[in-house]
Amino acid sequence: MAKNFTITEFFKRFPDDDSCINHLMQVRYGDSLDCPKCGKHGKFSKIKKVPAYQCAWCSHHIHPMAGTPFERSRTPLQKWFYAMYLFTTSRHGVPAKELQRQLGVTYKCAWRIGHEIRKYMGNVDGDSGLSGHVEVDEAYIGGKDKITGRPGKNSKKTGVLGMVQRNGNVMTHIIPNAKTATLIPLITNSVSKGSTISSDEYYSYKGLQKHGYKHGYVKHSMEQWVKGVHHTNTIEGFWSQIKRSIRGTHVHVSRKHLGKYLGEFEYRYNMRANPSLMFDRLLVSF
Numbered sequence: 001m002a003k004n005f006t007i008t009e010f011f012k013r014f015p016d017d018d019s020c021i022n023h024l025m026q027v028r029y030g031d032s033l034d035c036p037k038c039g040k041h042g043k044f045s046k047i048k049k050v051p052a053y054q055c056a057w058c059s060h061h062i063h064p065m066a067g068t069p070f071e072r073s074r075t076p077l078q079k080w081f082y083a084m085y086l087f088t089t090s091r092h093g094v095p096a097k098e099l100q101r102q103l104g105v106t107y108k109c110a111w112r113i114g115h116e117i118r119k120y121m122g123n124v125d126g127d128s129g130l131s132g133h134v135e136v137d138e139a140y141i142g143g144k145d146k147i148t149g150r151p152g153k154n155s156k157k158t159g160v161l162g163m164v165q166r167n168g169n170v171m172t173h174i175i176p177n178a179k180t181a182t183l184i185p186l187i188t189n190s191v192s193k194g195s196t197i198s199s200d201e202y203y204s205y206k207g208l209q210k211h212g213y214k215h216g217y218v219k220h221s222m223e224q225w226v227k228g229v230h231h232t233n234t235i236e237g238f239w240s241q242i243k244r245s246i247r248g249t250h251v252h253v254s255r256k257h258l259g260k261y262l263g264e265f266e267y268r269y270n271m272r273a274n275p276s277l278m279f280d281r282l283l284v285s286f
């Protein structure tokens with residue numbers, strides 16, 4: 001049964017930096033390994049005061065943090081772990097101010113940690129492709145201008161194409177415009193041929209039938225929200241969650257950083273059935 005990973009459990013599992021580095025060594029290299037230098041079956045032991053392990057035979061060092069966002073960071077590993085814990089257990093994401101308060105670090109440091117974790121969540125979330133019944137829709141996010149519908153070319157908002165498999169994963173792409181030539185290749189690259197696709201009546205989606213999909217659409221302009229199996233409620237639910245969270249926790253998300261926020265929300269959405277595994281999966285995926 002998926003159960004939540006509580007804060008008490010977190011601190012029991014990771015009471016200090018050593019327990020975190022140990023865990024990282026375990027998940028990245030396992031219990032036993034052959035030394036990459038001398039080839040002997042390894043006995044590795046932790047070096048005191050250094051985040052590294054040493055081969056008992058040839059003194060070769062293994063650095064479990066190499067290649068992770070923690071490498072070259074002066075922030076203690078336990079704070080990184082705790083920040084990752086907050087990201088995987090919060091529904092709306094974690095603003096830098098909140099990280100600053102919870103971790104007791106500077107705002108600048110908190111901001112950097114947050115962005116590293118978002119970037120990383122986006123990378124971990126392997127976009128393996130969608131099939132079955134998929135809803136597609138674009139959204140316009142960020143910026144300060146208030147608009148409804150599809151914005152004009154002077155808008156500060158960033159266009160994003162979203163695709164969600166019903167009862168499955170979501171994928172997003174930042175788009176320069178919503179033309180057919182932009183949207184269709186993104187869809188054919190991500191959704192298997194033969195799948196059913198639901199969208200609204202926007203003209204850029206009209207060609208989907210030709211590309212081997214069973215395409216149906218609802219006419220939002222006519223206030224038609226459902227037609228048979230077709231509706232876009234799932235993807236719209238995802239958009240409103242993101243918009244609400246960004247409004248509530250981040251003052252302003254620029255085009256430059258939006259991709260990282262999207263990665264974070266995709267990760268949480270795609271792991272929603274296993275909230276207790278979110279943190280562990282994030283750690284084992286370096």
Ligand SMILES: [Zn+2]
Pocket residue numbers: 035036037038039040055056057058059060
């Ligand atoms: Zn060795």
